[in-house]
Amino acid sequence: MSRMRHHLPSSCQSHPGLGPGQEAASVRHLSREVEPLHGQVRCQAVLDRFLVDDEVYALPVIGTAGQPVALIDRATFIEFFSRRFSRDVFGRRSIDELLAHPRYRHGTPLVVEESCTVEDAAQLIIGAGMRHMVTGFVVTGGGRYRGVANGRDLLDIITRRKQAVLYQMAHYDALTGIPNRSLFADRLERACLEADRSGRLVALLFIDVDRFKQINDSLGHSAGDEVLRQVVARLKACARQVDTVARLAGDEFVILMEGLGSPEQVASVARRIVDSMQEPVSMPGQALVVTVSIGSVVYPRDDQRVGGLLAKADAAMYEAKAAGRNGFRSYSPDMPACSTGCISLENALRGAIERDELELHYQPQVDLKGRRVLGVEALLRWRHPERGLVPPMQFIPAAEESGLIIGLGEWVVRSAFAQLRAWLDAGLPPLRMSVNISALQFRQPGFAAFLEGQLALHRLPAGCIELELTESVLMKNLEEVLRTLTDIKALGVRLAIDDFGTGFSSLGYLRRFPIDRLKIDQSFVRDIDTTPVNESIARAIMALADSLSLEIVAEGIEREAEADVLQRLNCQQGQGYLFSRPVLADGFTAWWQASMRDDLAFNS
Template structure:
């Protein structure tokens, strides 16, 4: 028996004493049973203070410590985490008080810093007076088993390909969000996403590349949402997103826009550069359903509606949304593709020199002719283009098209026509504005002096100091600069003097009642007088009556444009107007 104990325990110095203690507290059969129970396990014998007096070979292999390194130290000195240390002390105290056996788990730190999760079972040894003399702690390293359990638990809730929550976890979270939203009367959104053209990727590049695309797509999606949102892989090329705690429906569309923007960048699949887009359907609780199945079905239907519009867009399901909101969604969905589909046209409204009574220039005005929605007014789609950022590419197209047209007119002998083009706020702030203007002038061959850029008063006063620098660079190119809608903003005379501009355009709201409203007449008079004192040209826009025209002429206004002279005309009609050299009032 002593040989068996010597094999099991590597005791130093006190083996005889410990052996005698064990033998006094239990029979030989009990010792044999104990030895059989602990073979292959970690075994420590602790004194009443919790200090190690026995440390078997399995302990040494697991911890990396030799017995001499641990002799006299307490069991909890090797525990990694503070909470484990506290519980170990509590358990040890219970054993001393006779509340044994005790089973528990804690993380044990080995000499090299590796953590081992140990499952412990402790038993007290007592003397003939039933007093606890030693505590035997037996343990099993369950680290690998726990890791396996955790992996299995992970796989039961997460998709192994994308590492996103799978359908099981998604349904669980959606159920919680639905219950919370019902209880507190809160709104949430459900987004159903599908990769456009995924089948083609799979068929042309193979399923391995298709899987790689899914992984890369899954990596982009979480960056488009909040930490509190859930992005899950629904299977195949479909993803679902839960957006809880929404204040406005617009928040859901903002997330959809982020997703579309995130997928505008190429995917690199091995040696292949691929461009793929997303179709996104959105349902909103409670308007689109009060249960999981209805919300999922409606978001799925909306996704297919988006896909039917050509993909790379999002669609709300809500059939009860007002017509204006639906119109906005329709415009936004179509606006992103209007350029590539060549749906934009430029019309031109003539400007009349009130001194020479001739056409001094034209203003290029964009029009959008959509096959489904018909002719769309700039007042309707320009703000949306600004908001979505599409205005940058649209603005470049307008500038290039207008300059090309102006150069054509010069080539056919229509000289002296100044082409005016509006710059949007977002376009003006673009870091590529100056290089874009230079490139377009170089490509089209239009002399800079034949181009005038119009900016609203509000735009130029937003960060006026920075605006002055940009305007000076534009002016140094030889381009004319006009302030549009003047009188509606908040520019001060001190800044107006510093702006390198050529012209002020009186806003149509003042011109409209100039003959009937003394305040409007006074404002128009002041603007014209101030402009002339600064050696600036003045143009009145929105002139529609003879009375307005005569009043402006009496004030010395330099130029005018409006329906009294002509509505915006197509390229063909404006060429006829320019070449006729005859200005007719109220007939156009």
């Protein structure tokens, strides 16, 4: 039996795309030492090892010259062994005879040097055949056998790596490199919890660059960007090392100060910032004086609710602006709770259903080969009277925080079901409707009963409905989640995991939960034709879905080249702007009918 040896690519030691502080992980960390067996040993010994040690997923076989010649994986072996005839045959025969069995296809092992990076190992697996994702591979050090590694652990590491890059993108501001609003919100919450325990104070400084719009409009965006970068450098120089300097949006910054003994320290930092701005900002060919207005608030003195602090610091900042800019105000209760620029999203969202401001947009899911419509995803939009069409990511987090998502989510289910009924009544062919369900909605007692009622009300076959859940929904209270999933599944409704790969990606739950489909997150689909690590991840997810008999759909396909790669990887279903953007029901109906006519014309 021949053995495949793979040489370390030159890129092994470092890898592009890693975030700061991330080092290239090697497969050394993945290997488990498993004593190899010899080909002459009886199969009974293999079975004994698998039965005794739950953690062993594959056993290496060593040839006469001491080189690894095969891997016997648990799943295949146990399956063969437990067949009635095999129990006698394999129990008495040698491993060599087992490996000669035509149905035992996992003989040839993939051999990888322990210093190889996990990304390069993934590439090797792709080259050698995805079965190694299930069987694992042999790890050698200096050419000698060191252990075996599990393909799923490899996938886990690559996914976590990708998550770290996504984390950086999701939590840090790209222009200035400082924490963004989301990371700041997280740190603020933790700082206040700590203050409750320690009895110390937390302060927020809300900083707005004066007349920034004019700078941007007159000098251009790149000059505006440079001003913001230099302002950030000064804010950092004035803050203490332990403080968080974050960018909220545009020209709005915030400094979070924790562990304060008295509020006086806040004013002195604010004064230092105002003073530091006296030095002009140097731009190519000119020097520009930039000033800032600052408002501050102290927790718990000014507000005991974490959620109210930012609005109060903002209100204090507006007072500083109103007093002539280039100055500082600390919050006092006679200031309006919310500044003129601050619109309470939560209040505006309350009553959005009654005011008929919500809309569902529909985006098709197609079969990548024939481009026929297989299903449609309902996506929520809020048509705000002043702001226009608001995308869900701008209001769903607030709706989740306030609990409003439960009412909104029910509205989405009712409306999507009614739309599907309307399409069926209009004589259109049945299609699958996917609906996003938030964690809070999913955890509502009686959620499955609500679904059952809506299915009956709209006379829909349950198999036409698919709920899209994010991984985070599934990760808490596993037993309870499993009960709800089982109740929903009992109705016949399908279940999909949205944004697969970006969350916790615990492979354990995939096996436990009655999931039908995985949606490969769009961050892995983006530029898959030119980004090998995205291709590796998509391929690995596909192999995983295949081994667990799950359907798979790729989201966020924008270009033909991306669709081509996905098809080559055997992904059969896709969704994305390439086929259609999410549109209102009428727009979708027209698009759908046109695509059916094209199909007919093509086939006649």
